[in-house]
Amino acid sequence: MESINYQNFRIDAENICVDYNGKVALYDANLRLKPGQICGLVGMNGAGKTTFFNALTGFVNISKGKIRINGESVRSAQKDQTIAYVPQNEGIDSQFPINVWDVVMMGRYGSMNIFRCPRESDVQAVKDAIERVDLTDHLSTPIGNLSGGQRKRTFLARAIAQRASILLLDEPFSGVDIRTEKLISELFIQFKNEGKTILLSTHDMIHVREFCDLVLLINKTVVAYGETSEVFTPENITTTFGGISPDFLFGPES
Amino acid sequence: MEPCSFLTLDSFITDPLTHDFMRKALLMSSLVAAVCGFLSSYLTLKGWALMGDAVSHSVMPGVVVAYALGLPFSLGAFIFGVGSVALIGFIKQKSRVKEDTVIGLVFTGFFALGIVLVSKIKSNIDLHSILFGSPLGISLSDVKQTIFISLLVVILLSIFRKDLMLYCFDPRHAKTVGINVFFLHYLLLTCLSLAAVVGLQSVGIILVVAMLITPGATAYLLTDKFDNMTVISVLSAIISSLIGIYVSFWFDLETGGSIVLAQTFIFLFAFLFAPRYGIFKLKKLFAGYK
Numbered sequence: 001m002e003s004i005n006y007q008n009f010r011i012d013a014e015n016i017c018v019d020y021n022g023k024v025a026l027y028d029a030n031l032r033l034k035p036g037q038i039c040g041l042v043g044m045n046g047a048g049k050t051t052f053f054n055a056l057t058g059f060v061n062i063s064k065g066k067i068r069i070n071g072e073s074v075r076s077a078q079k080d081q082t083i084a085y086v087p088q089n090e091g092i093d094s095q096f097p098i099n100v101w102d103v104v105m106m107g108r109y110g111s112m113n114i115f116r117c118p119r120e121s122d123v124q125a126v127k128d129a130i131e132r133v134d135l136t137d138h139l140s141t142p143i144g145n146l147s148g149g150q151r152k153r154t155f156l157a158r159a160i161a162q163r164a165s166i167l168l169l170d171e172p173f174s175g176v177d178i179r180t181e182k183l184i185s186e187l188f189i190q191f192k193n194e195g196k197t198i199l200l201s202t203h204d205m206i207h208v209r210e211f212c213d214l215v216l217l218i219n220k221t222v223v224a225y226g227e228t229s230e231v232f233t234p235e236n237i238t239t240t241f242g243g244i245s246p247d248f249l250f251g252p253e254s
Numbered sequence: 255m256e257p258c259s260f261l262t263l264d265s266f267i268t269d270p271l272t273h274d275f276m277r278k279a280l281l282m283s284s285l286v287a288a289v290c291g292f293l294s295s296y297l298t299l300k301g302w303a304l305m306g307d308a309v310s311h312s313v314m315p316g317v318v319v320a321y322a323l324g325l326p327f328s329l330g331a332f333i334f335g336v337g338s339v340a341l342i343g344f345i346k347q348k349s350r351v352k353e354d355t356v357i358g359l360v361f362t363g364f365f366a367l368g369i370v371l372v373s374k375i376k377s378n379i380d381l382h383s384i385l386f387g388s389p390l391g392i393s394l395s396d397v398k399q400t401i402f403i404s405l406l407v408v409i410l411l412s413i414f415r416k417d418l419m420l421y422c423f424d425p426r427h428a429k430t431v432g433i434n435v436f437f438l439h440y441l442l443l444t445c446l447s448l449a450a451v452v453g454l455q456s457v458g459i460i461l462v463v464a465m466l467i468t469p470g471a472t473a474y475l476l477t478d479k480f481d482n483m484t485v486i487s488v489l490s491a492i493i494s495s496l497i498g499i500y501v502s503f504w505f506d507l508e509t510g511g512s513i514v515l516a517q518t519f520i521f522l523f524a525f526l527f528a529p530r531y532g533i534f535k536l537k538k539l540f541a542g543y544k
Contacts, residue, residue, distance in 0.1 A: 021347055057430040078432035085430045096299060096423050097478045106420055110431030116416040142478035162431065 009068070010035055010166055010197040011056065016065035018051050025051040028221050029065075033197050033214070035165070038188060040212035040228070041201040044241055047219045049201040053168050056199075057085050069166065077166075081110045084159035088170040089151055094144050100154050101139045104129055107161035129161035134183060149180030156187065167191065169200040173207055185211065208232060270503045279389040282400055283456040283495040283513065289404045290465035291491030292411055293449045295484045296442060298470030300422040304354060305339070306466040308361035309443070310450035312338030314368025314459055317384060317451075322375045328403055328451045335447025336440075338364050365459075387458035387510035389499065400452050407445050407452075414441060419480055456495065457510035465491065468517040475521075475528040490520050 011033040018026045026048035033039055041049050054060040056067065058074040069077035077083055084107070107129070108122040118126075130136055133153035143151055152172065159167055172184055188211055191198055199216075202208060208215055208228060215232050217223040217240040224236040238244065270276040297306050313331035320330025338360055345356045372381050383391065392400075411418065420428045421438040429435045446466070453462035473486035498513030526532050 054426070057426065059426050059429045075432075078430060081431055083430055085426055087424065087426065091426075092424065093299075097474065097480050097483050098419075098423060099479065102480070106424070106427060107431075109416070109420060109428075110433065115413065144478065158427070 008034060010037075010070060011199070012066075012068040012071075013056065014066045014068075016055055016062045016067060018048075018055050018060055019063050020060075024220065026055070026218075026220060027064075029218065030222055031199075031216055031225065033199065035195040035197055036192050037214055038192060038198040038200070038212050039214040039216055040208040041199055041216050041218065042205075042208060042237075042240060043201075043218040043223075047240070048221075049218065050170065052218065053085065053170060053199075053201070056166075056168060057083055078110070081162055081164055083166045083168060084162045084164035086152075086155045086159050086167065086169040086172060089148055089175050091170065092143075092151070092155070094146075094151065096144075097142065099140045099142050100130065100135055100146070100157075101126065103143060103154050104157045104161050107158035110162070125161045125163065126157075129157040132160055132187065133157040147177065149176035152176050153180055153183065156184065165195070166197045166199070169198065171202060172200050173202060173204055205232075205237070266500070266504065270500060275390050275392075276499070276503060278392055278397065279456075279509070280496060280499055282392055282397060283389050283499055284492045285404050286400065286452045286456045287465065287469075287491035287495040287513075288488050289407050290449050290453050290462075291469040291488040292408060292484060293445055294466050294468070294470030294491070295473060295480070295487045296411075296418055296422055296470075297446070297466055298474055299419075299480075300442070302442075302446075303463075303467045304357050305443075306446060306450075307463045308338055308342065308357045309335045309446050310453070310459060310462040310466065311361040312364035313447060313450050313454070314365050314384065315371055316368075317454070318368050318371040318375060318379060321379050322371075326399060328399060328448065331451040331454075332444070332447045334364060335450060336443055339443050383458070384454065385458050385460055386508060387454060387456050387461070389456040389509050392455060396455060400455060403448050403452050407448050410441065410445060414438065415484075418442060457513050461510050461514045464514040464517060468514070468521050469494070472517070472521045472524045475524040475531045478530070491517065494520055 009032050011031060013029060013031040016026065016029050017024070029048070029052065031039075041052060043049050051060065055062050056069075056074070058078055067074050069082055104126045105118060105122065108118065108125060109116050112118065112122065130139065133156050135150060135153055135157065138146065138150065143154060146154065152175075156172075173181055176184070188198065200212075209232065212228050214226065215228045216225045217231065217236055219240050219242065223240045224231045271280075297303060313335045316330035316332070316334030317327045318330075320327040342353075342356050342360050345351065345360065346353050349356075369381070372379055372384070380388070417428070417433055417438055418441070420433065421435060421442070425435050428438070449466060450462050453465045457465055469487040469491040470483070472490050473483040476486050477483050494516035495513050497516040499509060501507060501516070502509040502512040524532060527534055529535065
């Protein structure tokens with residue numbers, strides 16, 4: 001019998017279910033992504049986008065199904081620093097007394113010793129990451145004094161410093177300035193060329209068309225999944241958003 | 255001898271030091287303040303003020319039972335402290351009652367149990383000293399225990415300093431990079447229970463929560479760096495303890511209350527005059543005079 005070579009998939013989620021104290025948040029969801037693919041995760045608030053991310057990072061336990069990251073368990077993916085999570089700006093306490101450098105250094109914690117003493121290589125990784133998101137002038141700025149876009153770039157730098165091969169981004173374009181948006185789009189192209197796999201959730205339909213090779217439409221379960229050109233149709237979008245016409249979402253012009 | 259009846263600053267400080275119980279009280283309270291102050295910066299940032307209140311009250315029956323059974327009272331306090339948190343989690347999960355309500359009802363229940371036990375168990379437990387602290391009447395075995403627990407908490411917090419900071423800041427990232435979040439959660443709770451135990455000696459069960467919240471809140475207003483916040487928190491806690499004990503000695507006031515009141519005044523000062531976050535923003539005021 002020939003079996004599928006799971007090593008080919010960066011992310012392989014099979015029939016996963018997540019419930020919080022008996023309340024189903026996500027059921028029978030499937031997702032397969034290869035290196036170099038960018039996938040958009042689209043759905044309403046409460047459709048299970050964040051739950052999907054939480055399941056992939058191991059932040060919540062799945063009640064059914066199977067998740068393989070590079071053919072291995074989520075637990076070993078955590079140990080190998082395979083997955084990086086870039087949170088929504090709202091998901092972070094911006095008043096926390098910490099500066100840009102220290103946040104980005106947190107990307108290295110998983111590969112440091114128990115006291116989390118930075119080695120020369122960690123310092124270099126943090127420096128490089130901060131340079132790539134163009135925040136070198138803000139190394140010691142407390143995150144509370146950053147703009148929304150700068151804060152987003154700080155967390156992106158943390159993911160870069162982690163050297164993860166899978167990036168999960170929760171609403172990467174919400175509440176950012178034009179400059180940050182342009183920088184993030186450039187980085188996406190670089191990540192793709194480096195063979196990283198990207199899963200991003202977004203409300204903005206235009207971004208999906210622009211960046212995503214694949215799209216996963218969810219509403220508690222997968223409504224549709226596949227190549228953006230095939231799956232991202234007005235009918236599917238209407239189903240995903242519970243009957244709201246895409247005209248309303250895109251504006252009548254598009 | 256000077257005939258003057260007024261105190262000089264010198265004798266204000268040195269006179270109490272001639273008493274053995276005062277030296278012991280000053281040392282022990284400073285140590286306890288340092289431990290609680292250290293922990294305080296984590297609790298403030300994690301938003302665990304109410305949890306600190308709950309745990310510190312819930313240790314009461316544990317202390318009483320341990321005394322009655324002749325066990326170290328830290329053991330009983332620890333079991334009931336962590337037990338109360340487990341119970342809060344359980345009730346929250348299994349019922350529709352909101353979390354703050356559950357916290358409120360669990361810790362008051364434990365606290366009431368403690369008071370009832372004290373009245374029933376015939377022993378030499380002094381309810382007043384548990385409720386309000388008795389840093390001036392601390393026994394030698396208590397001294398040893400306080401030193402041991404304090405060192406343990408400080409060592410644990412020092413080792414996991416950065417992990418705990420990450421846990422407070424972004425637990426999801428911690429989990430994603432393979433850090434044991436479950437362990438950190440219970441480590442913080444354990445340290446909280448232990449700090450409550452040593453804290454109740456100097457300020458008592460009712461006010462120990464102030465030791466766990468106020469220094470961190472004060473420091474939070476004064477800095478944007480986590481490490482500085484910890485240092486400021488510890489220092490303000492120690493200074494408050496010293497001020498509180500001296501003031502209570504000279505003016506014959508309740509010691510625990512004086513310590514906490516000193517902390518509150520330091521907080522108010524930061525609230526009004528903190529360089530960046532105070533309402534009068536001292537930095538700008540000075541800049542105006544240049």
